[in-house]
Amino acid sequence: MVLELQKPRPIWQIMFSTHHTDVGLLYLITSLAFLFMGGALALAIRAELFLPGAQIITDAMTFNRIFTVHGTTLIFLFIIPFASAVGNYYVPIMVRYKDMAYPKLNAIAFWMIPPAGALIWLGFADFTWYATPPYSIISAPGPAADMWIFGLKILGISSVLGAINFVVTILKCKHPDMSIGQVPLLAWSFLSSSLIILVAIPTFAAALLMLLTDRLGVSGFFNPAMGGDPIAYAHLFWFTFHPEVYVLVIPAIGMMYEIIPRFSRKPIYSYNSGVFAFVLLSIVGFSSWAHHMYATGMSFTEKTVFMVGTLAAVPASAMHVFNFVATMWNGRIKFATPMMWAVGGIALFFSAGAGGVANAAMPLDFTTHDTYWVVGHFHLFVMGTIAFGSIGFVYYMFPYVTGRMYNETMGKVHFVMSFIGTVLVFFTQHVLGLYGMPRRIFDYPPIPEWIVMNQIVTVGAMIIGVSMAIFLANMIYSSGKGKLANPEDPFGVGGKYYYPFEAKNPSH
Amino acid sequence: MGGHSNWPEWIYVGVVIALMVWVGAEAWEAERLVEHVPADAEIIKVTGQQWLWTFEHEDGTKERGELHVEVGKAYKFEIESIDVNHSFNIHDYVVLMDAIPGRVNTVWFAPTEVGQHDIQCREYCGLIHYNMRGTLYVEEPSS
Numbered sequence: 226m227v228l229e230l231q232k233p234r235p236i237w238q239i240m241f242s243t244h245h246t247d248v249g250l251l252y253l254i255t256s257l258a259f260l261f262m263g264g265a266l267a268l269a270i271r272a273e274l275f276l277p278g279a280q281i282i283t284d285a286m287t288f289n290r291i292f293t294v295h296g297t298t299l300i301f302l303f304i305i306p307f308a309s310a311v312g313n314y315y316v317p318i319m320v321r322y323k324d325m326a327y328p329k330l331n332a333i334a335f336w337m338i339p340p341a342g343a344l345i346w347l348g349f350a351d352f353t354w355y356a357t358p359p360y361s362i363i364s365a366p367g368p369a370a371d372m373w374i375f376g377l378k379i380l381g382i383s384s385v386l387g388a389i390n391f392v393v394t395i396l397k398c399k400h401p402d403m404s405i406g407q408v409p410l411l412a413w414s415f416l417s418s419s420l421i422i423l424v425a426i427p428t429f430a431a432a433l434l435m436l437l438t439d440r441l442g443v444s445g446f447f448n449p450a451m452g453g454d455p456i457a458y459a460h461l462f463w464f465t466f467h468p469e470v471y472v473l474v475i476p477a478i479g480m481m482y483e484i485i486p487r488f489s490r491k492p493i494y495s496y497n498s499g500v501f502a503f504v505l506l507s508i509v510g511f512s513s514w515a516h517h518m519y520a521t522g523m524s525f526t527e528k529t530v531f532m533v534g535t536l537a538a539v540p541a542s543a544m545h546v547f548n549f550v551a552t553m554w555n556g557r558i559k560f561a562t563p564m565m566w567a568v569g570g571i572a573l574f575f576s577a578g579a580g581g582v583a584n585a586a587m588p589l590d591f592t593t594h595d596t597y598w599v600v601g602h603f604h605l606f607v608m609g610t611i612a613f614g615s616i617g618f619v620y621y622m623f624p625y626v627t628g629r630m631y632n633e634t635m636g637k638v639h640f641v642m643s644f645i646g647t648v649l650v651f652f653t654q655h656v657l658g659l660y661g662m663p664r665r666i667f668d669y670p671p672i673p674e675w676i677v678m679n680q681i682v683t684v685g686a687m688i689i690g691v692s693m694a695i696f697l698a699n700m701i702y703s704s705g706k707g708k709l710a711n712p713e714d715p716f717g718v719g720g721k722y723y724y725p726f727e728a729k730n731p732s733h
Numbered sequence: 734m735g736g737h738s739n740w741p742e743w744i745y746v747g748v749v750i751a752l753m754v755w756v757g758a759e760a761w762e763a764e765r766l767v768e769h770v771p772a773d774a775e776i777i778k779v780t781g782q783q784w785l786w787t788f789e790h791e792d793g794t795k796e797r798g799e800l801h802v803e804v805g806k807a808y809k810f811e812i813e814s815i816d817v818n819h820s821f822n823i824h825d826y827v828v829l830m831d832a833i834p835g836r837v838n839t840v841w842f843a844p845t846e847v848g849q850h851d852i853q854c855r856e857y858c859g860l861i862h863y864n865m866r867g868t869l870y871v872e873e874p875s876s
Binding site for chain 2: 289353357359363365449450454537544547582585586588589594596664665
């Protein structure tokens, strides 16, 4: 692994570099910056909802803008660029190639993210990350809405470029001695998620253009006043964004496949079932999009088809969980910080999946749809699974990237606080949803159960907030002043790396 | 990759698939029953608009923000919207259906007890979405 910050370099040298670890570092820092920015917005939302009535945020429009930018930021500017960071560092090394297949394209894909982030943050749109028409066409204030549309457009192009690069790097640039069946599971996760991106994203790209021309008044695709149909947008949106859920979660699972065997000091239980489950997930991920739309007036048959499609994804996810548990079974486990995050992430992945089964079952969905249950459900994925896997991987990469060790105690405190906070926030939100509280509301009536549960959620969110401050302090302090890491075995787990081809990258 | 046998994983996957089949079958059966609208259901037209619900009964009576129904009768809501998407929701009776401009969606319910319940909008519809609320009054039959 390349020791990134060992010798100080001027920042412009990293910024204008096309080398995969430099671009990876840019992705890493940018995505973590957006994690803290998006997280700060979440704390603002939670502070406001601590009590009914307007306290911290005094008008509904500001609140609506905040939750819109919170969601957009964390999905598109944290999770996706973070996966690209890990992919940039690891994929070329794992397939034993000198760089990504197209280094300049790689740098271009990264440099699309800052302007897109600027458009989204300077605009601060209010129409939710789903940009529902006809609200987004006839009612959402511009130019914020238009800036959001352009921002997402740029991010979509960036994702597609990144995906092409990963697919070509893995399939065409892997070492000739290496068969596809020997590519490590982390690289497999990037292959699967990149293929999903290539199939899914163009649909939303088209929908965004249609939304834009609808807003300009020159077309009426989704505007009922001009003969259009908002449900068409819902289909186009979810055809992209249900598979996109797998784009987000598959690399995080790949990261766990890297961490769990290492700290269990055992090879992965079944490489083949890991690959099989990735491929299966990326196919069945396309059969479930309209489970987001049961309440739009779909027929019984349509609902049944999409319920079956949704439930079909469960065995593949369950195979990953089995693989992790079987790998840890009888292992000499070392609970260093990355391992704690990975194991916590698996536990929360299981809980999130169990809640998802309830959502998919048609009659239950009418209780949970668009309530805080759904907020709790998908946050258990994006926070509990994806962010946990990703943060675990930040700790895991840290000695390789900086050449220094992070502070282990602070890392463990960060994990324990975040885990408690996550359980408090998102499990409670499930229950709050069952009590009927709708999502995306600025204020709520003083129903005693709602008040108590909102307060528990806010306290949990503040615990996560404090833990993230500890994380930030640890990263900043340790990257300059931390103990020097042993590059051969920074975590002291001994043994060798468990990807099949551990030979040195020929170009370094 | 190793030479060990994989039978525990196959058993586990089999159990998960069986569970999913069971959940799917139960849901299918329940939804089929829930969607069967009684023939004598009275029709109430529900209109969503930013940020208010209005109701029109079969006899032509109109109500704004409040809905009065009688216990023991079945009602079928015909839901539409005149501006943006909304979602008509009486959480206590698991009544939920989107109000979408250009479409009429239906859902039915039969109140079983006298009482008051909240009506709310569950789909984001803009500035006052949080307060697009109403009250359902379930009353004794008048005659």
